[in-house]
Amino acid sequence: MALKKKKTLSGGSVLKVKASVAPLNFGTQWQYVEALEGSDHVKIEPKYGLFIDGKFVEPHSKKYFDTINPANEKVLSKIAEADAHDVNLAVEAARRSYDNVWSKMSGKERGKYLFRIARIMQERARELAVVETLDGGKPIRESKSVDIPLAAAHFFYYAGWADKLEYAFSGRSPRPLGVAAQVIPWNFPLLMAAWKIAPALATGNTVVLKPAETTPLTALKLAEIFQEADLPPGVVNIITGFGATGAELVSHKGVNKVAFTGSTEVGKKINRAILGTDKRITLELGGKSAHLIFEDASIDQAVEGIVNGIFFNQGHVCCAGSRLLVQESVEKIVLRKLFDRMQTLAVGDPMDKNTDIGAINSHEQMKKIEGYIASGKTEGAKLFQTSCRLPSKGFWAKPTVLSEVAQSFRVVQEEIFGPVLTVQSFRTVEEGIEKANNTPYGLAGGVWTDKGSKIFSVSSHLRAGVVWANTYNKFDPTSPFGGYKESGMGREGGISGLLPYVQF
Amino acid sequence: MSRQENSDRLGVLKTYKLYIDGKFPRTESGRYFKLKAADGKILANVCQGSRKDVRDAVTAARTAFAKWSRQTAYLRGQILYRVAEMLEGRRLQFTEELVEQGVTRDKAIAEVSESIDTLVYYAGWSDKYPQIFSAVNPVASSHFNFSMPEPTGVVCVLAPELPSLLGLVRAIAPVIIGGNTAVVLVSSKQPLSGITFGEVLHTSDLPSGVVNLVSGFRDELIKTMASHMDVNAILLCAEKDRVGDSVVVQEQAIENLKRVSVWKDIEANPYRIMEFQEIKTTWHPVGA
Amino acid sequence: MPRYQFREGVWPTMSLQKIDYSQFRRSPTIDLVGVEERVAKFNSRSIKKESKMFALKLAMSLCDLTTLDAKDTPGKVKQLCAKAMRPHEDLPEVPHVAAVCVYPNMVKIAKKALEGSKINVAAVATGFPSGMTSLKFRLDETRWAVSEGADEIDMVISRGKFLAGEWQTVFDEIVAVKEACGKAHLKVIFETGELSSLDQVRFISDLAMDAGADFIKTSTGKVQPAATLPVTLVMLEAIRDFYYRTGKKIGMKPAGGIATAKIAIQYLVMLKETLGEDWMNPHLYRFGASALANDLLRQIVKEKTGRYQSFDYFSKD
Incomplete structure (x- = not known):
């Protein structure tokens, strides 16, 4: 048969998710054995x-x-x-x-x-x-x-x-x-x-x-x-x-x-x-910083930015990017990638050099985080947690995403100070900015887009003391830090x- | 009442009203207080602004902030310079008004001149203070990092009693040149200059709501101004006989962590602009 | 127009995605600094003891043991094949490599030398390493290499055309080579060292996979820089997106510059944490390397004996 080359634009992004595709398999075939940091040289007085x-x-x-x-x-x-x-x-x-x-x-x-x-x-x-x-x-x-x-x-x-x-x-x-x-x-x-x-x-x-x-x-x-x-x-x-x-x-x-x-x-x-x-x-x-992902962002780096934003230091970070705002056209792919990425986060002994997420700082804080997760579920959020196993002793929290939340949810409004991310979608630049600023806090914000002029516009509209554009949770002694x-x-x-x- | 210099003619008296959102409304409360000259003559029935007037002014200021804060520094400078031009053109009126309110003629002339010069001074700062107070921060990673001032938001100003005109100008010029909008309680001892200054602002291309002037009494309005949750900062020009004001302001400001400035003098300098600015730091990767 | 004629000859048997790359690019952009930060995180993984041994053996099984010199002789290729089948006489537990990679005129020799083993023979073709010849020659070379017994074809793309924006041509050429491969697997070499940016790497990855590549491969080994971790990460992410979109798993082959076990393990960590364990086998991942095998062996012996090793004790083939 004679096949003609079709000159049609296939349209849209290569970033699409076919519903039937299985999640990636981050199995157990190759596990990193514990690599403990030595502590013999360290003296702690009684x-x-x-x-x-x-x-x-x-x-x-x-x-x-x-x-x-x-x-x-x-x-x-x-x-x-x-x-x-x-x-x-x-x-x-x-x-x-x-x-x-x-x-x-x-x-x-x-x-x-x-x-x-x-x-x-x-x-x-x-x-x-x-x-x-x-x-x-x-x-x-x-x-x-x-x-x-x-x-x-x-x-x-x-x-x-x-x-x-x-x-x-x-x-x-x-x-x-x-x-x-x-x-x-x-x-x-x-x-x-x-x-x-x-x-x-x-x-x-x-x-x-x-x-x-x-x-x-x-x-x-x-x-x-x-x-x-x-x-x-x-x-x-x-x-x-x-x-x-x-x-x-x-x-x-x-x-x-x-x-x-x-x-x-x-x-x-x-x-x-x-x-x-x-x-x-x-x-x-405190803070409840918004992390805006636009559809023209470098998506894989943005996903990494989301991970840095909320899971760095177990989310015990005042400027944590705890409110993810994703443009609706890329919401599916971003969440798919985020969930797959989260499965590779190693939760466990903080002294293990391979640990990505350590212990929650105190029993009190752990209870607070658990309370917020429960509250999110009650209010109707969809819960995602990684399948990691938590140690029996000590204080721990699984990396958690609460999606399908509304601006009015407690988990969206209040600072959780733990590895818990909420996800909302937005459609236009204005809506994204409005949602981002809809909080009494104003410590930090993140914006991911490949378009320079959009970065300057969005970052100047964010009422926050630190704006990370196409990056997140970076610190330097020369760089002022503090909130609106x-x-x-x-x-x-x-x-x-x-x-x-x-x-x- | 005054201004009947020419006995042949009955003078036309001015009604002194508030200046809110680019309009000159009477106080919604309908209240007024009599302003008397030294000789006991009644100079004017001055609006006694209410809490509701303050709230309306805050609403107007909040609306105006969205645009005013994003105007170019050049334009803000031009507008403030225009205010100076307008005031220069009406220096006689302001001088007379100050004299009527009890200021000696020499002092009144000097006060008006200094007020004009203050406006010119701050107009010139509009596109310079960001340069002085911004920084490119040499971070130790592959990022471009800069910090620059941004306006804090809506600022309530408790202007000094005296000097009523110069004090007002010294208080609001650094606030608005930095892109903030202001809700101002003018001097209650000499309210006329403040209110008439609204007419100058109104004819100077200053957008509606950027400066809102309310006449009235501190005792009644200080709490409202300091406790309003949609106000981002408050400037208290301290009065020696009102030592309690700063505690009231500070206490009421806590709930939404308003920035509080307490001025014991009305010196003009760029650091006073910075009292109503937030430093924003922006990071971006550097890579091709 | 020759291109048109060619297409008429080939397309009827092809099942293709109808994508017109001449009109627009649709790949996401890549942030270089973000990629470098991610790579640094992979590199900070501490792989010790059993997990290291696992990785060393896995790396060996993923090697495309390569010799691509103009001075290659049958003798040289035979020796390489011996090494491929049994990397170390005293270490029977070490797996054989995945393939031997040679020029087309060495395919027959390699095929014979590897007889009875499960090791594939890969041939570089299409005017390797530059590809600066007519499409006809490149297709003829491909068909010849396959007829000589090559199980896999490593083709090069026309970098000049790609950089000139002739994306449809590049796409059509990959389609054509894929057709010429018949049953042989096609690896598409981008020569990322000549592509200038990670955005280009990402775009060519998407283009090549849509055109039918079974594997995407970084480099010929003839241009510096060859494979790097950031480039490989971008390609793995493209493979991941292709999988999300189509359900198809495309293979990855970083090649050139991966000389030490330590670096190979960094590549494997990146693989495991980007695509997961389904890709940790020779069907979907290869290292294009010549010196790597010996360093892997040296590390395996070190892990077994506790002694740091000298290359004097490992055969150089």
Whole structure:
């Protein structure tokens, strides 16, 4: 027979899903055996005091609490609980060192201390990574490749600013504020300590830092590093404890500056606690960031971006891309690819170098995540979870997608802070932007499209402090980070990160 | 009432109204307060703006924000310069009004001049503050990364009592030149300058709703302004005899984490623009 | 017009997708940085002990042991075939390779040398490596290689025509070669080192699969860069999309530059986590390599004995 070549356009994208095609088989033929990071070289003391005025001291109350490994619930160490008396000692130590030493020191010398700290952190990077993973449950791969190097880089970056501050504020002469009270969360313990301490010290302030009660160890290791670096006593004081300790600290009258990273709820409480004072405040709070995938995106990279956006650090990320908004024309293929991709995520022992998703940070957080998943199901969401097996001990959550959700669902509106993604579709650019901005939060957003002009348009319409275009969850010490609206005020990182710690 | 300089002719008195959404409505509440000159003569019946007027003004400001925030810096600069031109053309009227309200002639002349110059000053900043306060951040990965200021949104302004005109201009110019829209409570001691300034704005190509002027009393409106959930920032020009204002504003602002600025002076500088800006950082991969 | 005549001669027996590539491109774009980040993640997998041994043996079974030199002789090819059948005298548990890959004039020799084994003979054809000759010659060469006994044909595309935008021509040529292959399997070599971008790699992958390729292959080995992990990932993703769309599984062959066991394992990790285990066999995945086999052997012996090995103890064929 004579077959004519048809000149018809076949139309549409090659990205189509035939309904009858079986999912990919990520079977068990070849499994990666456990590749545990060695921890023999790491020493965790059985007990840690409070780091005040350059020394580890017993808490006034003599009370200690356990810090556990969330992957197996074993106690790692006993941690001092600071009360009002200890807070006072720490603030006084910070004040003395501010008045007598740190505010008088030249920027050049201050900078050299920070450089020295950065260097020691790099030398002890592996130890810090192991401790971070043991204490917090995050995969060792992430501690090693993200948390610790970035924390050191932060000190390195702000070290360089210490003697160049006049160039950061044209027409102004910056002066330090005094004593900074800093309260940090458990999701990136050492990195958040670095975000807080490095700019404060570079600008000539002294610090009292309170790490989260579930993840105090790397901050205490950092205290050891300060000792090793001969940082003058009292320049940084690290006090451990629960919310009550943090409340004492931020409301102490000797404090000039409060910096907090954590939930919006607590951020508002802190704001209330300092009402009527002259304390300056920066807040880095919650988020419910939208991740927009347009039909002209590089779809496979976008899927990877979605995975980075929500499953990085078990979703314990304030800027997690937790609301996926997909243009309807590619929704099917994106979900198909996402589900297949999720099957390859290794959930398990955080110390295994092959683990992609580690332990949930605490029992409390695990319960909260489970509650949200249940709520999503009740409200009518379609649930997808990977077929991974979870360990029996410790706190875990399966990578989860809730699709077919509506804007009104609790899981769409509230921050879950876990590996749970909601999926909504949109049809036009305007609808996508409207849905993305339909939240009291404004921390971050993601946009995937191959069209340059669309990127600029969409990213400028997103009411959020960080926009990742064709990428997600990237961090750098030179890059300012912080939220619009109820996601916080002030920026951390970059030249903008100096402003919260100076006056003119 | 005043302005009956020529005894042969009965003067035409001006009704001082609010300026909301590019219109000059009376307060919906129908209330007014009498403004008296030093000699006791009644200068005007001034609208006593209500909470509802503030709410309407916020609605207008929110609507106007969508467009105003996306205008080019060049155009915003042009419009603010146009405001200066309009004010220059009416300097006599403003001077007289200040004098009527009790300012000495010399001071009134100086205040109007400084107000005009302030507008010119901030008009010139429109396309420069983003350059001063933006950055290309040299991140350690294959990404192009930049940070730039974007307007915070709707800003409530509690303008200073005195100087009523200069204070007003110093407060709103940095807010609107940065692309925000404003809801302003003008001076209650000298409300006429603020209200008349609305006429200047109205004839200066400034889009409706970008600046909304309400006359009235702080005691009544401060909470409404500070607690409104669709207001993104609040500028409080502090009054020495009203020390409680800043706590009220700060407390009410917490619920939606409004940005709060408390000014103890009315100095003009670009950092005052930045108080109503958010830094947005954008990342994009670099690869072919 | 010769092309028209040719098409008349061939098409009646073909069952084709009626796609007109001259009009538009419909492949998704590829973000280079995103691909590199994904590759870095694969490379951070730690493959040890049993899982490493599994991967080493699997890699061996996927090898297209290759010699493509103008100085190739029957003696050289025979030696290579011996190695292909039994990679190491003392390691009977090591599987034989998938195929031996030679020039067409060596097919008969290889076929004879491999008699009785399950190892295929693959022939590069179509004016390999440049393809800069008439379509008639390329088709004749293909038919001849098949008639000499080749089980598989590795063709090259016309890169010049592809870059010039003559996509329909490229498409038609693949269709024609596929026809000329008869029962032999067709691997389509893109020479990705000459295609300039991952977008082009993705587009040619879609085009070749639609035109009937059984395998898509990165490189001839004659151009640098040859196979790279990012290029291979893009091709695997194209295969995945083709599977989603049609249910058909197309094979993948990275070739050139894969000289060490460590790199081969990175390729396998990428394969496992992109297409899954259905592709982890010689029917759907090959390594085009010559030096790789010995490094695999060296690593296998190291895993067995615990001693790091010297190449002095492994035959060079």
